[in-house]
């Protein structure tokens with residue numbers, strides 16, 4: 001978009017006002033990734049509010065802005081810190097389909113499919129945070145119109161959890177214990193990809209056996225299940 005770089009400089013100046021010149025704020029070439037994401041968090045929330053109000057022109061606008069934010073991620077941050085995969089390939093791989101699903105629903109002014117597509121978009125945001133080793137940052141459907149109501153600040157339960165970290169948790173808990181309880185949420189990723197719980201549990205089997213543990217039933221909970229293990 002014409003004038004976009006100028007607009008960014010203004011936004012960056014506002015966001016960075018009063019802050020010491022951090023790496024991202026002092027960047028000459030473009031906005032920091034954290035700044036782009038913060039604005040995208042706002043658009044993600046506004047998109048939901050607009051869709052709920054069936055204000056389709058506004059929803060379409062927020063969606064355009066969201067798309068431009070991700071274009072900027074690819075342009076200014078093709079790679080990021082020690083993220084193992086390039087963001088320039090994660091963005092198209094993870095976001096293209098969910099964004100076009102939301103677009104289709106907005107164009108059709110179809111609230112029901114908007115809700116489905118929005119949740120899928122939100123999962124895609126979280127899948128990328130997982131892949132980028134930023135999984136502690138969890139976004140969700142906004143609960144109201146207050147700031148940050150589309151972010152989940154809880155440590156446990158409804159966030160996206162990596163199967164790899166479950167295996168670490170199992171190892172830590174099994175040390176010297178007669179039994180282990182492991183909370184396994186419904187939303188999981190393995191090697192950065194969303195996986196269903198049975199796939200995750202299959203990946204856990206090796207670790208379970210090598211620790212000398214035996215499955216000892218499980219208990220269903222809200223948003224996941226607690227698996228019980230005992231020492232053989």
Ligand code: HEC
Nearest residue numbers: 033034037038040041044087090091125128129132134139
């Ligand atoms: C290409 C991968 C990727 C996608 C897709 C992605 N993010 Fe991010 N996001 C990141 C990374 C990496 C960071 C950490 C940035 C940093 O190191 O400053 C981040 C940071 C954030 C932050 C923290 C900003 C702050 O400074 O507090 C929020 C909020 C956020 N993302 C929201 C979203 C939302 C909402 C979506 C989906 C609409 C989304 N992200 C999609 C990779 C992604």
